[in-house]
Amino acid sequence: MARKSFASKGVGKAPPIDGHLAAAPPEATHVDWEKVAPDFTFQIISPPPNPNPKKRKRNVTDGQHQSSPFSETLSTDWAVEPADHWEQTQRYRKFTISKETFEVGNVLLIKNDEGTITSDPDSGLSPLANVLKNQWVAHVLEVRAGDEHHVYLRVYYLYRPEDLPMGRQPYHGTNELLASNEMCVIDAMTVNQRISTTHWDENDDSQDIPADLFWRQEYNFDTKKISKLRTHCICDQPYNPDPGRILLNCANNDCKKWLHGECIEKDAIKRAYKANDLKYPIQDSDDGSVTGTSVNGTPKSKTKNKWKKMKVADAPPKPPKPPVKLDFSAMLKSEASDTDDETINTLFVTDLRKGKRETKVMPVECLFCRHVID
Ligand SMILES: [Zn+2]
Ligand SMILES: [Zn+2]
Incomplete structure (x- = not known):
């Protein structure tokens, strides 16, 4: 999904936690943050193979390991460019926007490309799902700032089922999100508000089904696959926990x-x-x-074979059967x-x-x- 950062228009400064300029390689270009454009962005990339910063060929930081706040299987190795800008930011634990303070570990609603919230009570979606229609959800891993006009958040996104390559599955609830390891650096000015999400461990029968936003499934951004959920019943499918659905x-x-x-x-x-x-x-x-469909969004084997055969024979697709x-x-x-x-x-x-x-x-x-x- 296309994510875009927004221009920073001034952010209240919080005290640095390990307040020193990160050690930049001696040949790094000095960054004058006052002259850095407000729409400047950082890119998260896979770590380059050359780990020696003195022999750095591209303006990319060394690779680092990020353990996931959601699940061990979602940990990632990452690097960021441009390195000279990244290394001349300070790390903070907190940041403030419009008098509201946010911190590392918060789950936040982020303005999406349109940057507007349109809540439509007639959409048929639950109030929570309705709010999510025009926003992303991000877990804050790190806060960095060049100055008070250049504050950045390194985040892991939580996915709405609609944003998955395989789309929303029949078992996805209206308040459901997926934990992911898609990492991005976003401008702090794109933050709308803090929200709470619950991890629903389906294997724990004593845990109530969460009434607010929850995640139970993982989306691995590297493999583009979603994790397997607990299945039930003679149909061997997961449970959709929406109100009115009985198990x-x-x-x-x-x-x-x-x-x-x-x-x-x-x-x-x-x-x-x-x-x-x-x-x-x-x-x-x-x-x-x-x-x-199966967990990977591909049709079940029976249908898949049919599809393969059709492709070889170049047969036209069958019209959908009337109900x-x-x-x-x-x-x-x-x-x-x-x-x-x-x-x-x-x-x-x-x-x-x-x-x-x-x-x-x-x-x-x-x-x-x-x-x-x-
Ligand atoms: Zn029985
Ligand atoms: Zn069933």
Whole structure:
């Protein structure tokens, strides 16, 4: 994604933490920050192979290792250019914009290329996701300044699912971000505000699903791959934690599998077809209700092979199939009980055929062991 730095227009100075000018190689050009253009930018690059600053061929700093605040697998080696400017900045722990102080470790909203926040209440997005529409999210790793008009933040970005090369996946929640190791140096004047994000460890069943912005998945900027998430259910897919999305745990102690509400509904519709001696009109490979693409954004192997074959034969792409109108619909409701901590699950199946239009309550069955879940 294209990231752009914005012109600095004055930043309140915080005291330096290790306040000395970084040791620049003797032949480095002296930088007069008063003469440096306000739209000057630093570039993060892969460390060059030559580590000796005295024999530096390009104006690039030595490589350094950055451990990730998110996950060990997201650590990176980095260098920055131009080195003479970078080495003639001071390091700070904090910086101040419009009387608000930010510091290393903060997660911040950053103006994107348009630099404006447009919040559209009719967008259908959650209020948090709506705010993110026009902004980036960045974790501050380091604060550096040449003078009060040239303050820079070295950051790791958190990705919105929309910004991934493979795009938003069916399991991504509306408040979901991904931790990444895309490093950038941005102008401190691009900061809008501080936000909080929670790490959701899906393997910890005792942790509640975060109500605010969260990340559970990693995007590796070097390999362009996203990490594998915990999968559930007979469809073997991750869980989308948006409000209204149900994940049920089978009560059978020998099973204890987690099941998607959508998959239980789909199964109930199939059972209704069978009970009425009717043929279920959709092939399993065609109804990707909760399933979709694999973690790398490539289609599942079955589809991939089909695509390969088509490419060789140079066949025109098939038009998308019109949605099949089903004779039954199903809705799973999960409600807190009035009397205890338990939830009550009710599965409604409606016969949509002409002259019928009746809704029945069906038992909620585990899709693995067929145990009835209350
Ligand atoms: Zn499922
Ligand atoms: Zn079960």
